[in-house]
Amino acid sequence: MMSYASICGICIVSAVIALALKKYNPEISLLASVAAGAVSALIIIQSITPVLSEINNLLDMAQLSGEYSQILFKSLGICLLCQFSSDVCEDAGEKALGSKIMLAGKVSVLLITLPLIKIITKTVIELISGQ
Numbered sequence: 665m666m667s668y669a670s671i672c673g674i675c676i677v678s679a680v681i682a683l684a685l686k687k688y689n690p691e692i693s694l695l696a697s698v699a700a701g702a703v704s705a706l707i708i709i710q711s712i713t714p715v716l717s718e719i720n721n722l723l724d725m726a727q728l729s730g731e732y733s734q735i736l737f738k739s740l741g742i743c744l745l746c747q748f749s750s751d752v753c754e755d756a757g758e759k760a761l762g763s764k765i766m767l768a769g770k771v772s773v774l775l776i777t778l779p780l781i782k783i784i785t786k787t788v789i790e791l792i793s794g795q
Contacts, residue, residue, distance in 0.1 A: 671704050697755050705748060735780050739773045746772075 678700030685693035716737065723733045746769030753762035 667707075671707055674700055674704055674707075694756055698752055701748065701752065705744075732780065735777055738776050742769050742772050742776070745769070 678696055682693045682697040682700075685696060719736070720733055723730075723736075746765050750762035750765040750769075753759070753765060
């Protein structure tokens with residue numbers, strides 16, 4: 665189970681270290697910040713496994729196609745990866761690059777979900793037309 669206190673502790677200590685190093689060695693400061701973010705992300709990813717398993721069980725109970733869960737999990741992965749990458753770029757002072765990463769992530773999620781959007785649209789049209 666994820667320990668929120670440990671994540672907070674890791675991030676606070678790393679922020680203090682990064683701030684102290686920033687004055688003398690900005691590159692190492694950024695690496696310390698990225699490393700803390702990666703460790704925190706790994707802790708969070710390990711703790712999210714039961715949630716993903718439960719979502720998968722719910723989708724199975726609803727007798728939905730496995731394609732839907734794949735779309736959901738791929739979209740979630742893209743969102744998390746893009747957010748982390750964007751945050752690293754912004755920490756490095758490259759806000760414009762971070763924005764481009766977020767845009768790329770949004771377009772990727774849109775492309776992945778197109779089949780699902782088509783199915784939903786078709787279902788809505790069928791419901792409206794009464795077929």
